[in-house]
Amino acid sequence: AQKVTQAQTEISVVEKEDVTLDCVYETRDTTYYLFWYKQPPSGELVFLIRRNSFDEQNEISGRYSWNFQKSTSSFNFTITASQVVDSAVYFCALSEARSGGYNKLIFGAGTRLAVHP
């Protein structure tokens, strides 16, 4: 069965610290997609990144970077030089490739990140 585990419930850091949010997933499929979303206090889930299971290259976007390791079924997210605006709940999600014109996302429980000045 599919499952996404975000073991860190809450993380608290001081501004400018680097922080890594962990995500471990389980799936039997060889083709799947992984996502990260950010949910600020306003409530909206903001899409950050999507990776497919065949692309293990790490990705960097500004202060954000993602480390995908198939061998350990992990897709970790690092924020470099954190800022107060990064305070939010971050969700990791898994989607299997399947027939049909829609997808089903399996979300982790989320990690609440608090960045203090």
Place this chain on the structure above:
Amino acid sequence: ETGVTQTPRHLVMGMTNKKSLKCEQHLGHNAMYWYKQSAKKPLELMFVYSLEERVENNSVPSRFSPECPNSSHLFLHLHTLQPEDSALYLCASSQGDRSTDTQYFGPGTRLTVL
């Protein structure tokens, strides 16, 4: 308006009321989704519509009734709700031509049932 919008943003209703949540997407997508996010559970998928046809109903109680009149609009009709239905209700849409599409979310409706 751009992206996915939801109205109202906040709603307080009694258990005997009938109300509706509205979602509108301005992205030209063909699939729309309703999720429930409560404090005690992770995000739960409730319903999925693809090309205006309901394709997924995850054992949601009948007091929640979805409606998708066209690919841009999605409603969630509520009646005789229970206090445990209080939650953030999120709408999302995706392109709908592949099962691996990215879902884009609206800001949600915060529902309180008294």
